[in-house]
Amino acid sequence: MTNTFVPDSTNGYLRFIPGTHVRGYFGDEAGGAFDSTDIGQSWDIGCGGMVSCTKDLATWARALYGGSILSPSSRALMTAPTVQSRRANTRYGMGTAVSLVIGSWHSGATMGYLSWAAYDPVRRTAYAAAVTLLANRPNARMEPL
Secondary structure: OOOOEOOOHHHHHHOOOOOOOOOOEEEOOOOOEEEOOOOOOHHHHHHHOOEOOHHHHHHHHHHHHHOOOOOHHHHHHHHOOOHHHHHOOOOEOOOOEEEOOOEEEEEEEEOOEEEEEEEEOOOOEEEEEEEOEEOOOOOOOOOOO
């Protein structure tokens, strides 16, 4: 993973995204959009305070879900739907959604950007995608696959 950054003192806490990168856009209430690329993301450490590319996201998904990072027992806990998710009629483990179609996946978003990374253990294939225009709709949500 060579194009992934985490905020710290050496990069100005990612006040600006380094290098060549896509621009992010966030929808406004009037139906337009504004460029949110240069809005500092350091405020969002927990759910968006890292900058990466889809190639690195796919590399991470393959390593995490494919068995290179966690022990088999930890990976099983991470991908097993929790009691709470089963009660809500979803398939979500410890930070990981589970799809019978594509395997394990996780997504993340911050103002102007949304990313998604998955690993299909049957095909041994990692997938990653990014969206750079997010609507500003109060009830918007990702639908499970």
